Amino acid sequence: MKFGTAAIHAGQEPDIATGAIMTPIYQTSTYVQSEPAVHKGYDYSRAGNPTRTALEKNLAALEGAKYCAAFSSGMGAIDAVIKLLKTGDHVLAGNDLYGGTYRIFVKVFEQFGLSFDFIDMSKEENVRKGIKPDTKMVWMETPTNPLLRIVDIEMIATIGREAGALTVVDNTFATPFLQRPLSLGADIVVHSATKYVGGHSDVILGAAITDDDEIAEKLYFIQKSSGAVPGPFDCFLALRGTKTLHVRMERHCENAKKVAEFLAAHPKVHHVNYPGFKFHPNHAVAAKQMSGFGGMVSFTLKNDDIDAAKKLTTLMKIFALAESLGGVESLIEHPASMTHSSLPREVRLRSGLEDTLIRLSVGIEDADDLIEDLKQALEQI
Numbered sequence: 001m002k003f004g005t006a007a008i009h010a011g012q013e014p015d016i017a018t019g020a021i022m023t024p025i026y027q028t029s030t031y032v033q034s035e036p037a038v039h040k041g042y043d044y045s046r047a048g049n050p051t052r053t054a055l056e057k058n059l060a061a062l063e064g065a066k067y068c069a070a071f072s073s074g075m076g077a078i079d080a081v082i083k084l085l086k087t088g089d090h091v092l093a094g095n096d097l098y099g100g101t102y103r104i105f106v107k108v109f110e111q112f113g114l115s116f117d118f119i120d121m122s123k124e125e126n127v128r129k130g131i132k133p134d135t136k137m138v139w140m141e142t143p144t145n146p147l148l149r150i151v152d153i154e155m156i157a158t159i160g161r162e163a164g165a166l167t168v169v170d171n172t173f174a175t176p177f178l179q180r181p182l183s184l185g186a187d188i189v190v191h192s193a194t195k196y197v198g199g200h201s202d203v204i205l206g207a208a209i210t211d212d213d214e215i216a217e218k219l220y221f222i223q224k225s226s227g228a229v230p231g232p233f234d235c236f237l238a239l240r241g242t243k244t245l246h247v248r249m250e251r252h253c254e255n256a257k258k259v260a261e262f263l264a265a266h267p268k269v270h271h272v273n274y275p276g277f278k279f280h281p282n283h284a285v286a287a288k289q290m291s292g293f294g295g296m297v298s299f300t301l302k303n304d305d306i307d308a309a310k311k312l313t314t315l316m317k318i319f320a321l322a323e324s325l326g327g328v329e330s331l332i333e334h335p336a337s338m339t340h341s342s343l344p345r346e347v348r349l350r351s352g353l354e355d356t357l358i359r360l361s362v363g364i365e366d367a368d369d370l371i372e373d374l375k376q377a378l379e380q381i
């Protein structure tokens with residue numbers, strides 16, 4: 001089954017009881033048993049729920065995997081994946097991760113005796129040097145947030161495998177429509193389905209996906225034991241989102257390219273981060289492992305003034321000033337004071353995240369209107 005067909009059909013059979021074509025919202029906490037421990041596959045909704053099962057099967061199919069465990073948020077999924085480790089284990093991670101991922105690693109899991117190093121994973125020698133005897137997990141995001149750097153999944157997964165470490169890819173920005181990390185050797189894919197997978201800014205949801213029987217069994221155990229499960233209505237919303245993922249992503253990619261080209265030619269713009277540009281430092285890797293360059297663009301201003309950057313975000317008429325990304329509507333944000341404010345300034349600057357950096361989640365409106373909006377705002381600063 002090809003991607004668009006799987007997006008609409010995988011995991012979703014007409015309801016057996018009524019023939020309803022859409023997966024019902026099984027809004028129930030428990031299930032009646034005919035005899036003790038004899039039931040129809042479900043006993044309690046933390047352990048399993050049919051609406052969630054449909055979503056899990058759907059997301060697994062989209063990543064080309066056998067298993068998916070859905071969570072109540074992307075962070076819930078990330079939390080569960082880290083719990084595959086134990087005290088003393090080391091995690092080697094990229095250095096411009098989603099702020100919340102950095103935060104849970106350093107502020108929560110270091111307390112439990114895990115250790116983390118954050119490195120520039122774009123160079124093979126850095127990754128090789130970063131591996132320690134107790135490295136049990138290698139964690140990457142690509143494209144990264146918000147600098148849209150690209151790392152080579154296949155190269156890093158090979159190093160991870162040689163070191164006996166699990167390789168995890170946060171595939172939130174690319175989505176399985178543009179990039180399938182498991183086919184490049186990764187062991188686990190995590191998603192904030194809150195973003196492109198859901199696609200309509202109306203649900204918080206996460207997923208961890210794997211093709212490995214043993215990892216899947218552990219993830220389901222953690223899902224049930226820690227209990228960060230999504231409710232059936234949230235699963236329904238996410239399933240509604242995945243049906244149009246392929247169509248939305250095509251338009252996101254098209255619009256982002258036009259917006260990036262407009263910004264790159266604008267006299268007030270210093271630098272545009274967009275992996276589709278030939279001059280992007282990792283363009284070749286992006287072209288190799290992705291089938292499109294995504295809907296995210298970030299840029300800095302020539303005027304190196306944080307207040308000018310902040311002001312710009314308030315002058316937009318179509319782009320809404322908000323955190324998050326991946327919805328049908330366009331969003332603008334200022335990472336240094338919003339999504340990445342939990343990073344100490346020196347850590348932020350060291351990883352190249354400058355004060356005037358502005359991040360766009362380019363939606364699927366008409367590109368001409370989006371460009372006009374950016375133009376009028378840039379004129380005013």
Ligand SMILES: *Cc1c(COP(=O)(O)O)cnc(C)c1O
Nearest residue numbers: 073074075098170172192194205
């Ligand atoms: C948003 C996001 C997360 C966290 O997901 P939530 O659904 O907000 O918990 C993790 N990784 C990336 C790349 C994200 O953009």
